[in-house]
Amino acid sequence: AQSVTQLGSHVSVSEGALVLLRCNYSSSVPPYLFWYVQYPNQGLQLLLKYTSAATLVKGINGFEAEFKKSETSFHLTKPSAHMSDAAEYFCAVSADTDGGSQGNLIFGKGTKLSVKP
Amino acid sequence: DAMVIQNPRYQVTQFGKPVTLSCSQTLNHNVMYWYQQKSSQAPKLLFHYYDKDFNNEADTPDNFQSRRPNTSFCFLDIRSPGLGDAAMYLCATSRDTAGVLKTQYFGPGTRLLVL
Numbered sequence: 001a002q003s004v005t006q007l008g009s010h011v012s013v014s015e016g017a018l019v020l021l022r023c024n025y026s027s028s029v030p031p032y033l034f035w036y037v038q039y040p041n042q043g044l045q046l047l048l049k050y051t052s053a054a055t056l057v058k059g060i061n062g063f064e065a066e067f068k069k070s071e072t073s074f075h076l077t078k079p080s081a082h083m084s085d086a087a088e089y090f091c092a093v094s095a096d097t098d099g100g101s102q103g104n105l106i107f108g109k110g111t112k113l114s115v116k117p
Numbered sequence: 118d119a120m121v122i123q124n125p126r127y128q129v130t131q132f133g134k135p136v137t138l139s140c141s142q143t144l145n146h147n148v149m150y151w152y153q154q155k156s157s158q159a160p161k162l163l164f165h166y167y168d169k170d171f172n173n174e175a176d177t178p179d180n181f182q183s184r185r186p187n188t189s190f191c192f193l194d195i196r197s198p199g200l201g202d203a204a205m206y207l208c209a210t211s212r213d214t215a216g217v218l219k220t221q222y223f224g225p226g227t228r229l230l231v232l
Binding site for chain 1: 157158164220222223
């Protein structure tokens with residue numbers, strides 16, 4: 001069974017500082033991994049996804065994530081935080097990766113990012 | 118632009134009064150999902166439709182039902198809302214095709230308040 005652990009329910013950084021949001025996964029098969037962002041009272045917006053091609057994945061808004069199989073990690077980073085990055089971030093793994101059934105997502109509990117001026 | 122639309126964005130209902138939330142999509146995706154997200158929690162899958170086939174999660178209460186009259190629309194019916202059903206309800210879609218990554222695209226959500 002797949003699972004996702006996000007370390008730190010709340011991360012606070014200063015504007016211009018590095019953003020690092022941690023995600024570790026557990027999967028018995030090669031996973032599909034996703035990062036979503038959720039702004040207050042909004043739905044989830046896809047930031048980036050790992051498709052088993054390049055291990056370094058670039059997403060929208062300057063975010064990127066690196067898939068490290070040896071560490072079972074898929075941490076999200078951004079070199080320089082902006083005030084508009086303040087939101088909640090969810091890491092997710094796809095539960096069904098055999099290509100023949102629905103890609104049900106297993107979400108982590110989320111990390112709320114605060115950006116201080 | 119192709120998108121997932123949810124109406125209404127905010128819904129207030131009374132304890133025990135049936136309520137229906139709506140989701141439509143212009144992506145022509147064959148899979149549609151309903152999630153419940155309570156405050157400061159991760160989204161929790163309630164059920165999904167794979168084409169016309171309904172798939173209920175084992176722990177989804179019977180109080181929650183869904184209808185999908187056609188590819189574009191999907192409804193969430195809460196037969197007798199309780200105070201504990203107050204949450205954000207998220208609709209998502211994906212295209213399930215063998216060999217294609219099944220990315221889910223989410224709507225903006227409907228926030229339900231139960232009085």
